[in-house]
Amino acid sequence: MTLQPNTFRSGPDTSGHFGIFGGRFVAETLMPLILELEEAYRAAQADPAFQAELDGLHATYTGRPSPLYFAERLTEELGGAKIYFKRDELNHTGSHKINNCLGQILLARRMGKTRIIAETGAGQHGVATATVCARFGLPCVVYMGATDVERQKPNVFRMKLLGAEVIPVTSGAGTLKDAMNEALRDWVSNVDTTYYLIGTAAGPHPYPELVRDFQSVIGRETREQILAAEGRLPDQVVACVGGGSNAIGLFHPFLDDADVGITGVEAGGEGLGGERHCASLTAGRPGVLHGNRTYLLQDDDGQILEGHSISAGLDYPGIGPEHSWLKETGRATYVPIGDDEALEAFALCARTEGILPALEPSHALAQVAKMAPEMGRDQIIVMNLCGRGDKDVHTIAKTMGWDL
Amino acid sequence: MTVSRIDARFAALRSEGRAGLVTFLTAGDPDQAASQALLDGLPAAGADIIELGMPFTDPMADGPAIQAASLRALQAGQTVPKTLDMVRAFRRHDDATPIVLMGYFNPIHSYGRDRFLADAVEAGVDGLIIVDLPPEEDDELCLPALEAGLAFIRLATPTTDEKRLPKVLANTSGFVYYVSIAGITGTAAPDPARVAKAVDRIKAHTPLPVAVGFGVKTPEQAGEIAGAADAVVVGSALVSAVANSLDSGGKATAATAPAVLDLVRTLAEGVRAARTGAAA
Numbered sequence: 001m002t003l004q005p006n007t008f009r010s011g012p013d014t015s016g017h018f019g020i021f022g023g024r025f026v027a028e029t030l031m032p033l034i035l036e037l038e039e040a041y042r043a044a045q046a047d048p049a050f051q052a053e054l055d056g057l058h059a060t061y062t063g064r065p066s067p068l069y070f071a072e073r074l075t076e077e078l079g080g081a082k083i084y085f086k087r088d089e090l091n092h093t094g095s096h097k098i099n100n101c102l103g104q105i106l107l108a109r110r111m112g113k114t115r116i117i118a119e120t121g122a123g124q125h126g127v128a129t130a131t132v133c134a135r136f137g138l139p140c141v142v143y144m145g146a147t148d149v150e151r152q153k154p155n156v157f158r159m160k161l162l163g164a165e166v167i168p169v170t171s172g173a174g175t176l177k178d179a180m181n182e183a184l185r186d187w188v189s190n191v192d193t194t195y196y197l198i199g200t201a202a203g204p205h206p207y208p209e210l211v212r213d214f215q216s217v218i219g220r221e222t223r224e225q226i227l228a229a230e231g232r233l234p235d236q237v238v239a240c241v242g243g244g245s246n247a248i249g250l251f252h253p254f255l256d257d258a259d260v261g262i263t264g265v266e267a268g269g270e271g272l273g274g275e276r277h278c279a280s281l282t283a284g285r286p287g288v289l290h291g292n293r294t295y296l297l298q299d300d301d302g303q304i305l306e307g308h309s310i311s312a313g314l315d316y317p318g319i320g321p322e323h324s325w326l327k328e329t330g331r332a333t334y335v336p337i338g339d340d341e342a343l344e345a346f347a348l349c350a351r352t353e354g355i356l357p358a359l360e361p362s363h364a365l366a367q368v369a370k371m372a373p374e375m376g377r378d379q380i381i382v383m384n385l386c387g388r389g390d391k392d393v394h395t396i397a398k399t400m401g402w403d404l
Numbered sequence: 405m406t407v408s409r410i411d412a413r414f415a416a417l418r419s420e421g422r423a424g425l426v427t428f429l430t431a432g433d434p435d436q437a438a439s440q441a442l443l444d445g446l447p448a449a450g451a452d453i454i455e456l457g458m459p460f461t462d463p464m465a466d467g468p469a470i471q472a473a474s475l476r477a478l479q480a481g482q483t484v485p486k487t488l489d490m491v492r493a494f495r496r497h498d499d500a501t502p503i504v505l506m507g508y509f510n511p512i513h514s515y516g517r518d519r520f521l522a523d524a525v526e527a528g529v530d531g532l533i534i535v536d537l538p539p540e541e542d543d544e545l546c547l548p549a550l551e552a553g554l555a556f557i558r559l560a561t562p563t564t565d566e567k568r569l570p571k572v573l574a575n576t577s578g579f580v581y582y583v584s585i586a587g588i589t590g591t592a593a594p595d596p597a598r599v600a601k602a603v604d605r606i607k608a609h610t611p612l613p614v615a616v617g618f619g620v621k622t623p624e625q626a627g628e629i630a631g632a633a634d635a636v637v638v639g640s641a642l643v644s645a646v647a648n649s650l651d652s653g654g655k656a657t658a659a660t661a662p663a664v665l666d667l668v669r670t671l672a673e674g675v676r677a678a679r680t681g682a683a684a
Contacts, residue, residue: 015540025509025536027465029561029586032568171471177462184464189587191563288509288536289462301483302514304461 008255008331011322016205016292018325024204026291029188034291038206040111045213050106054214057102061135062092064099064217068225068382073352081235081375083368085385086222086250089357095387096218096246097128097199103214105132108195115190117141118197119183121148121176121242122312123155124358124387125199130164140164143182146174148312155391173306176316180290200243201320204291208320215249222382223253230380236261236371239384240364241334242278242314244323246386255331264323265367267309268336278307279336280319281327294321310339310395311359313387341366343399346389358387359395409502409530410555410578413452414613414634423630424452425675426615427668428506428639430473431456431490432482433646438656439477442646442664443494447501449665450672453615453635455533458487458507465535467590469640472647476654484515488527495528504557504578506533509545517545521552531555531578539571546575555579560606562586569609579613579635580606587618590640594619600632623674630678638671 011018024034044050058064067090071083088096108116116133118140120126126142133140142159146168149156159166172178187196201211219237226234237254239247241264254260269277277283280295287296289304297305297317307317326332337345342359345366349357357365361384368383375381389396397404407415417424427446432439446454459474459482466474491503505524512520512534524532532549539546539558546556555578563586564572573580582602584594594616603614616629617637629636645667649660 024538024540026538027535027561028538028559028572029465029563029583031538031540032563032565171468172461172475181462181464185467185588188465189591191586286513288513290464291536293513296510298510298514300514302460302511303478304510 004329008326008329009252011325012205012209016209018322019328021286021294021321021324022205022208022292024291025288025293026204027188029191033187033191034204034206036111040107041206041210044107044110050110054103054106058217062098062102063090065221065225066090068222068229070229071353074349075372077352078369078372080372080377081379081381082377083372084226084234084380084382086218086382088218088246088384088386089388093128093131094390095124095128095358096215096249096384097125098131099217099249100199100211100214100245101128101132101197103210104197105136105138108138108197109136111195113193113195115139115141115194116197117143117183117186117194118199119143119176119179120199121145121179121315122391123148123152123159124313124391126164126166127155127158127162129197129199130159130162133164134162141186142166143169143179143186145176145179146170148175148179152312152391175306177304200245201248201322202243202290202292202294202318208292208322211245212248212252212322215245216252218246218249218384219251219253222250226380226382233257233260234380234382235259235375236263236381238263238265238364238368238371238381239386240265240314240360241319241323242267242316242360243318244320246384248320248322250384251326251332262326262332263367263371264332264334265363266334266336267307267311267314267363268338269308269310270339272336275305276308277336278309278314278316280317281323281334282336286324289318292321294324295319295327310342311363313358313360314363335367337363337366343396345369346396355385356389357385358389359392360387361385408555408578409500410453412500413502414579417452417634423633423675423678424635425450425626425672426453426455426617426635426637427451427642428455428457428637429642429646430459430470430477431487432459432477432480433473433643434476434650434654434656435480436482436486436490438660440490440493441661443490444497445661445665446668447498449668451501451668453502453504455504455506455637455639456487456491458484458505458511460508460511463508465588467588467640469590469644469647473643484511484520488523491527491529502530503528504531504533504555505529508536509534512545517548521549521554524554525552529554531557533557533559533581535559539574542575550575550577557581559583562602569606573610576610576612579615580610581637582606582614582616582633583618584616585619589618592619593621593625594629596628596632599629603632623670626671627674627678630675636675642667
């Protein structure tokens with residue numbers, strides 16, 4: 001039995017570590033910038049006006065709080081635990097990404113930065129970043145793997161409509177990790193003017209902490225809402241993990257509630273036997289990439305592997321460092337769900353609840369569909385429905401042999 | 405304690421009254437045999453210190469030329485053990501030219517830190533430049549490397565201000581690598597006047613030699629920088645020479661070694677023509 005900490009909510013330490021994970025593995029050119037960012041973030045945390053402005057924008061621009069919805073027909077169909085959806089897909093821009101983007105753009109403005117860069121995989125973070133840049137009148141450059149540009153055309157167009165410049169990245173395999181490399185290269189070359197708006201709870205300290213903090217609005221609301229609805233906390237909270245920002249946002253406020261089980265759902269792709277998956281925590285091992293030590297998909301020589309998932313938003317070979325730590329401490333459990341199971345869950349949700357979930361939370365839902373029947377009818381699961389499925393209809397049509 | 409190859413080489417350069425040429429090539433680019441031939445030919449062509457890149461899939465601080473070189477090497481099957489083998493083979497005929505391995509932390513982390521340090525020392529490596537290990541992470545590799553007898557060469561950059569410089573220099577050994585532009589390798593050209601000022605600023609804090617790189621491409625530029633620094637680093641231009649010499653299938657040709665080594669020769673002439681202005 002490993003020694004458990006008194007609290008799971010105190011991380012990271014002053015050097016940005018969650019246990020052995022996290023840290024600041026960046027080139028010297030960037031070091032002064034991330035130290036400046038940390039200083040600015042501490043000042044913002046201490047300034048009530050900062051949180052007040054963010055809360056105000058969430059209320060009137062994002063549409064927060066997002067509802068906590070009892071999925072009655074799904075619950076009946078699965079015949080076990082009561083299932084609630086945290087409806088973050090109803091946010092402006094259609095996913096949880098806006099929570100983080102609004103927080104960070106207020107920070108960028110405070111720091112006097114005049115240009116915003118971001119990376120994006122599926123394009124949800126790119127769209128959310130382009131949105132807040134338009135809202136605050138700042139120029140926006142989004143790096144997106146050339147492969148992703150090709151398979152996520154609607155989001156590329158949305159970003160352009162919002163005034164962002166989308167730069168296709170052809171280096172590497174042209175997916176999310178390559179886009180992140182290119183964003184880091186841009187940042188290193190434009191240090192004075194530019195703010196790097198990272199989309200997930202990964203990267204060098206303080207990004208994993210600040211992204212988590214901005215996303216924790218999900219878990220804080222969920223706590224209040226489930227107490228109001230049921231008079232008690234849930235037995236399980238479940239979310240999908242790619243980089244892990246929606247999951248850490250839901251999980252963090254529950255970490256010290258020992259009776260609340262926590263389950264993160266990774267992309268099992270076409271199965272963990274081959275390389276066509278993206279289950280960093282289940283099938284990877286610790287390494288150092290993009291500024292932090294965390295679980296990574298890598299070969300025997302420490303070269304990073306390309307992940308695969310039907311869901312472009314889970315297609316990242318790393319994972320936020322706090323998740324690595326939660327796995328190692330045993331506080332959270334991480335399981336893989338395959339492409340096919342996610343597609344089935346998507347169809348189940350559409351049929352029983354009249355909601356088209358994104359393929360990312362469809363992974364979480366597939367796990368819920370496995371867990372609920374094993375649990376009692378008096379038990380409660382809350383799942384983060386972190387994005388809507390409109391962006392995925394082309395992908396899904398293709399798997400069904402339809403050409404839209 | 406015996407004098408390290410790096411210290412001995414800088415002492416020799418000082419007595420010659422000139423700056424040194426530091427050449428960067430990616431190990432295993434375009435394949436191990438061709439890369440070994442290039443490595444072995446560098447000292448005779450005029451390289452005073454050799455930086456050997458350990459290829460990585462995600463070279464975040466590198467521009468397109470070195471990114472492409474890394475991919476070529478990885479596709480040809482280059483690994484950390486093979487890179488160490490190249491150093492061993494080089495040492496069989498050259499025990500004087502310092503070799504510094506340059507790269508990113510993950511392949512070392514994966515190989516196992518202590519095992520890597522022991523094997524690198526045994527292979528004849530003199531120092532390490534690991535781009536993604538700032539002083540904040542010194543416990544990870546820098547301090548164990550120093551303990552093992554390897555130099556740990558730190559990058560100082562235009563963003564490293566007066567306040568931060570002592571921290572960057574604290575555990576640096578061998579030499580200091582001044583990154584002459586805020587950017588990635590092989591893109592913008594450095595401004596010699598600004599470089600001279602930056603070198604002076606660094607030298608006010610340390611007795612270590614200062615090498616300057618990132619963006620130096622021509623013998624003329626190398627000569628200009630050599631007037632202000634103890635050594636000039638050229639990387640992307642050499643790696644591009646490799647790329648331009650390959651056949652349509654990306655394989656080495658009879659032109660590969662001459663193309664790269666001739667460029668090293670002209671760069672060395674450029675460096676030697678300049679009198680170092682940085683003599684202490």
